Amino acid sequence: xxxxxxxxxxxxxxxxxxxxxxxxxxxxxxxxxxxxxxxxxxxxxxxxxxxxxxxxxxxxxxxxxxxxxxxxxxxxxxxxxxxxxxxxxxxxxxxxxxxxxxxxxxxxxxxxxxxxxxxxxxxxxxxxxxxxxxxxxxxxxxxxxxxxxxxxxxxxxxxxxxxxxxxxxxxxxxxxxxxxxxxxxxxxxxxxxxxxxxxxxxxxxxxxxxxxxxxxxxxxxxxxxxxxxxxxxxxxxxxxxxxxxxxxxxxxxxxxxxxxxxxxxxxxxxxxxxxxxxxxxxxxxxxxxxxxxxxxxxxxxxxxxxxxxxxxxxxxxxxxxxxxxxxxxxxxxxxxxxxxxxxxxxxxxxxxxxxxxxxxxxxxxxxxxxxxxxxxxxxxxxxxxxx
Amino acid sequence: xxxxxxxxxxxxxxxxxxxxxxxxxxxxxxxxxxxxxxxxxxxxxxxxxxxxxxxxxxxxxxxxxxxxxxxxxxxxxxxxxxxxxxxxxxxxxxxxxxxxxxxxxxxxxxxxxxxxxxxxxxxxxxxxxxxxxxxxxxxxxxxxxxxxxxxxxxxxxxxxxxxxxxxxxxxxxxxxxxxxxxxxxxxxxxxxxxxxxxxxxxxxxxxxxxxxxxxxxxxxxxxxxxxxxxxxxxxxxxxxxxxxxxxxxxxxxxxxxxxxxxxxxxxxxxxxxxxxxxxxxxxxxxxxxxxxxxxxxxxxxxxxxxxxxxxxxxxxxxxxxxxxxxxxxxxxxxxxxxxxxxxxxxxxxxxxxxxxxxxxxxxxxxxxxxxxxxxxxxxxxxxxxxx
Numbered sequence: 001x002x003x004x005x006x007x008x009x010x011x012x013x014x015x016x017x018x019x020x021x022x023x024x025x026x027x028x029x030x031x032x033x034x035x036x037x038x039x040x041x042x043x044x045x046x047x048x049x050x051x052x053x054x055x056x057x058x059x060x061x062x063x064x065x066x067x068x069x070x071x072x073x074x075x076x077x078x079x080x081x082x083x084x085x086x087x088x089x090x091x092x093x094x095x096x097x098x099x100x101x102x103x104x105x106x107x108x109x110x111x112x113x114x115x116x117x118x119x120x121x122x123x124x125x126x127x128x129x130x131x132x133x134x135x136x137x138x139x140x141x142x143x144x145x146x147x148x149x150x151x152x153x154x155x156x157x158x159x160x161x162x163x164x165x166x167x168x169x170x171x172x173x174x175x176x177x178x179x180x181x182x183x184x185x186x187x188x189x190x191x192x193x194x195x196x197x198x199x200x201x202x203x204x205x206x207x208x209x210x211x212x213x214x215x216x217x218x219x220x221x222x223x224x225x226x227x228x229x230x231x232x233x234x235x236x237x238x239x240x241x242x243x244x245x246x247x248x249x250x251x252x253x254x255x256x257x258x259x260x261x262x263x264x265x266x267x268x269x270x271x272x273x274x275x276x277x278x279x280x281x282x283x284x285x286x287x288x289x290x291x292x293x294x295x296x297x298x299x300x301x302x303x304x305x306x307x308x309x310x311x312x313x314x315x316x317x318x319x320x321x322x323x324x325x326x327x328x329x330x331x332x333x334x335x336x337x338x339x340x341x342x343x344x345x346x347x348x349x350x351x352x353x354x355x356x357x358x359x360x361x362x363x364x365x366x367x368x369x370x371x372x373x374x375x376x377x378x379x380x381x382x383x384x385x386x387x
Numbered sequence: 388x389x390x391x392x393x394x395x396x397x398x399x400x401x402x403x404x405x406x407x408x409x410x411x412x413x414x415x416x417x418x419x420x421x422x423x424x425x426x427x428x429x430x431x432x433x434x435x436x437x438x439x440x441x442x443x444x445x446x447x448x449x450x451x452x453x454x455x456x457x458x459x460x461x462x463x464x465x466x467x468x469x470x471x472x473x474x475x476x477x478x479x480x481x482x483x484x485x486x487x488x489x490x491x492x493x494x495x496x497x498x499x500x501x502x503x504x505x506x507x508x509x510x511x512x513x514x515x516x517x518x519x520x521x522x523x524x525x526x527x528x529x530x531x532x533x534x535x536x537x538x539x540x541x542x543x544x545x546x547x548x549x550x551x552x553x554x555x556x557x558x559x560x561x562x563x564x565x566x567x568x569x570x571x572x573x574x575x576x577x578x579x580x581x582x583x584x585x586x587x588x589x590x591x592x593x594x595x596x597x598x599x600x601x602x603x604x605x606x607x608x609x610x611x612x613x614x615x616x617x618x619x620x621x622x623x624x625x626x627x628x629x630x631x632x633x634x635x636x637x638x639x640x641x642x643x644x645x646x647x648x649x650x651x652x653x654x655x656x657x658x659x660x661x662x663x664x665x666x667x668x669x670x671x672x673x674x675x676x677x678x679x680x681x682x683x684x685x686x687x688x689x690x691x692x693x694x695x696x697x698x699x700x701x702x703x704x705x706x707x708x709x710x711x712x713x714x715x716x717x718x719x720x721x722x723x724x725x726x727x728x729x730x731x732x733x734x735x736x737x738x739x740x741x742x743x744x745x746x747x748x749x750x751x752x753x754x755x756x757x758x759x760x761x762x763x764x765x766x767x768x769x770x771x772x773x774x
Binding site for chain 1: 393409412413416435436437674688716720723724730732733750
């Protein structure tokens with residue numbers, strides 16, 4: 001498959017044209033691979049850098065099917081796409097990665113959890129419910145104990161679709177719809193491991209990344225690579241990631257989020273079969289970025305080395321909570337003057353409170369210094385709206 | 388200037404849309420800077436990745452002037468552009484870097500040489516002639532001795548516009564038009580130093596790069612960084628580059644090519660006020676790529692660190708001598724399987740003998756190993772045409 005993608009009119013379709021897609025387009029431009037991108041925002045980040053850009057709904061069967069019909073390979077940059085359309089494309093000979101059948105499992109958090117347990121992978125104990133009322137009944141019958149985590153089965157990402165209930169008084173937080181309820185893990189650390197596979201079965205695994213909390217704000221948006229945990233836990237995490245890559249028959253990337261509890265026990269939290277927020281820093285800190293790796297994987301090319309070039313800390317640059325509208329950045333020059341700060345501005349036209357508008361990766365030989373600079377960047381680079 | 392380039396409709400114009408422009412667009416996309424690119428090829432590499440692409444002649448006054456009128460800042464990716472149009476744009480308030488007055492000097496090899504001597508910079512002795520006949524007379528009168536190098540004043544690059552005459556029997560090689568004739572330096576080594584400056588006067592200098600000849604083919608297309616020469620010579624080269632950045636009032640990059648003779652004496656050969664072939668490897672081997680650095684410089688942003696991340700060797704990937712037409716690549720997969728090989732395919736639609744179609748940078752802790760891999764890449768990745 002890969003040889004023919006170069007120097008030809010063969011097309012790689014990418015369903016979703018946000019920042020993850022934009023960073024995939026860096027590799028397709030570098031290698032001159034022809035791309036066609038679909039996004040629901042006519043001014044999405046991938047409008048620049050793709051060969052063809054199509055404006056349309058990712059959830060609509062006809063839109064996704066018609067988009068993919070003339071592509072040779074189709075991949076995704078977000079899970080919440082019409083999987084039936086991908087299945088039909090696959091039936092008709094388009095190469096689709098991740099496999100639509102695997103994507104269907106991952107799209108539904110209940111199915112995902114059942115897949116983990118069916119494959120004997122450690123994950124927090126859970127129950128499944130059709131709606132909020134069933135959860136309330138289960139609480140009444142003491143089948144569920146506080147504290148617990150409720151996750152809706154569909155369409156949850158970036159913390160949406162998740163409710164944490166500590167006590168009876170939190171019942172108003174319960175979300176509607178089919179859901180799972182999980183034991184709340186007493187968290188020691190949250191880590192992410194990204195692996196990649198190609199259709200030949202070749203597998204590579206990146207260094208694990210730690211998600212660190214800011215002491216004052218408790219905000220979960222500083223990622224640190226490499227993570228400082230025992231080699232035994234790392235080995236478990238790599239092994240689970242390898243198993244998932246194989247069992248889900250992945251070509252391209254699979255990001256696996258893990259929870260580690262106070263007893264240093266590892267649990268799979270959830271997976272994403274695509275480029276992932278926790279892999280941004282591979283652009284500067286790894287020999288092969290996750291984006292290049294995904295392109296290699298979906299096109300069944302040899303995978304790239306994942307060696308760490310430099311320790312790094314990554315921060316998401318979020319829209320200021322008090323501003324909404326056409327975006328305006330403050331403090332960019334100060335950040336560019338700071339050695340080791342690599343800025344990525346996604347090019348979204350409008351900001352909203354906490355919207356992911358960019359990220360910064362700080363490479364530094366000392367992780368502690370990199371953390372300090374990362375926190376300084378967050379405080380310095382402010383994303384507001386015009387007037 | 389720089390602050391306003393982010394999150395606004397301000398435009399950066401780039402005159403020239405080839406591979407150097409394409410690599411500049413990587414940074415403008417990463418930072419969401421709005422770009423408009425002019426190229427004479429409707430399918431130039433910069434067609435993808437720019438916000439606006441204009442098809443037209445770089446030498447035509449009206450085309451360049453009209454192109455730049457609605458830009459806030461204009462820069463170049465090739466010297467051979469209409470400099471009068473750039474002067475008029477500057478008069479009318481468009482920020483143009485490099486300065487058109489400096490570009491006028493650099494565009495003419497005679498003026499460039501006189502500029503070096505006027506600033507007491509070491510360069511090979513030379514004489515200037517209006518045409519070929521004057522050169523022949525000077526030979527007859529023994530004012531010029533063999534061997535010598537003839538360079539036409541205008542429009543020479545990539546070895547074009549240069550003739551090396553060893554003996555009387557080489558007279559047929561003489562080129563037409565205004566030219567300079569230079570003493571032929573007995574070459575020990577050829578090196579390139581790239582520096583950058585911004586309008587605040589901040590200056591950074593990259594590690595010097597050596598241009599190495601292939602033992603068998605004598606082809607001049609393996610570049611090695613860092614170069615292994617004495618600290619004294621390096622210091623001289625850095626000092627001369629700094630002087631040139633200042634005297635030419637550069638914002639952005641200046642690439643300076645030096646010759647080192649058998650007696651280890653350094654001569655300035657020529658300069659280019661733009662991203663340069665000898666800086667490709669900074670993408671992977673330096674903290675800040677030359678492309679990002681040029682954008683920082685022309686927008687008067689703080690300059691980036693130039694620290695070396697890894698030793699590297701760069702090879703140009705040239706069109707196979709026996710093929711011309713729609714391009715087809717062979718051996719890409721084998722190269723992608725080799726650790727440390729970073730491929731850049733420029734996306735030119737047609738290949739010609741020796742046309743620059745891409746490049747590969749090999750990063751490796753051992754320069755000797757990197758050289759071996761580079762030579763293997765040149766032998767493995769073949770650029771042919773379709774049937």
